[in-house]
Amino acid sequence: MTVSPPDLAGPAATETADRPADAKLVVDAVTVEYHTRKGTVHAVTDVSLDVPRGSTLALVGESGCGKSSLGRAMLQLPRPSSGRVMVDDTDLCALSGSSLKEARKRIQMVFQDPISSLNPRRRVRDIVAEGLEIQGVDGGREEIRRRVDAALEAVGLDPAHAGDRRPSEFSGGQCQRIALARALVLEPEVLVCDEPVSALDVSVQAQILNLLEEMKERYHLTMVFISHDLSVVHNIADRVAVMYLGMVCEVADTETLYRAPAHPYTMLLISSAPTLGGTLADTLGEDSITATSSELPSPLNPPSGCRFRTRCPRATELCAAERPPLTTITPGHQVACHHPLQENR
Structure with a gap:
């Protein structure tokens, strides 16, 4: 697993007395607003959540409720308008430049559309290796190649067969496997999945969901799973947060939420x-x-x-x-x- 350097928390690290002891990811009073010619879009308003280490939190709600905006805010894509995003004791919102770049190894994202999220002009091996090249890896090209091959094999793709091909030569399910390999190659601690199966056929959805569960165990991941499909969430999440128009209206463990919604x-x-x-x-x-x-x-x-x-x-x-x-x-x-x-x- 990737271990963050001690200086990542820096002077911006905040007290942890108000967060659960087992929380890996904490979203504290996060607000996301977009300023347009028509006015201010209140995408996310004062949302606070915590995700225990090794668990999966699902964000559910209708399209436009702010799920993806909150997920992107966790990775500072873009930075929230206000609030904190904590990974362990590191406040990502207080970091910038090289400190934020280093911290981003610890939290990665799998985007909704597996085809458009991959650069169609690059080969699969280069797509998966890009994060390693940006971050810098001890061992040079040989180490990068070894880790890329390992990530592709982990998601069920043959590096020799897939590495030199381009995304247009793969199906949607295979492209999502490539996107997952790109996220996992950095050995993150937190994985945010933004509707990773919504653009896939039902039969392929099950394969990707099973793969996510397998990768969660293999890499000891803490996951945030964004979806509008409650049937999918019921099978993969430990806890569920329901969002409506930018705010959280209910949070509970999965069985409680489905059996006794409040x-x-x-x-x-x-x-x-x-x-x-x-x-x-x-x-x-x-x-x-x-x-x-x-x-x-x-x-x-x-x-x-x-x-x-x-x-x-x-x-x-x-x-x-x-x-x-x-x-x-x-x-x-x-x-x-x-x-x-x-x-x-």
Whole structure:
């Protein structure tokens, strides 16, 4: 595993008394805003999460809810507008230049579209080796070649057959394996996967998910898995954070979230997730819920109070007046709702 130099934390390292002892990745009050000609896009607003070492946290929600923006902010792509992103005791948001470059070896990303995320003009071996060349590796070209071959073999590709070919010669699933090899060749400690199977056929999705689980064990990874597919998340995640319009509305371990969702939006997602037997709610034996509107509000002008209130069948005047805080209702289960579904259980 890659070990960070002692000076990475530097003077910007912050106290860790407020974070769990086993947390590998901590997102603390992160806000991401984009300034456009039409106004400010509030992509992520005051999100705080922690990911225990060796576990997988899933970020779920509709398109446009801020999942990818939060994932990219973890890698400082771009840097968040405010807040902290901690890997162990290192605050990535406080680093720049060579310090940030060195720290990025510890956290890598697999992007959503496996084909467009690879340079079509470069050969696979050069694509996978690029991170090593940027970071610099003791041992020179021979060591780089050895590590590239090892990474390709780890994801199920033959270096002799695949190394000198270009991405256009591979299928979508194979390109995602190449993208995964590119991330793993640096031996990261944290891997952020941004909808890594959404662009793939169902049969290929299962192969990539199994591969991710295998790589997680092999490289001792801590993972953040971004997806809108709750069926996929149910099989791969230890904990799930549900996002709506830039904010986290519920966090719980996977089984608790699926068996006893507390936020109306979480229940809406479960009610609408299709399965072979109907919906995910039917499969899990949950009662369904229907939104009062199918229209997602604009992140340029999000609703006051609870951002889900314009679509929530349980909304009251309190929901418009006050933003509900993320509150613990049972150990490990947090919800941001004035009228949670589980309040009478």
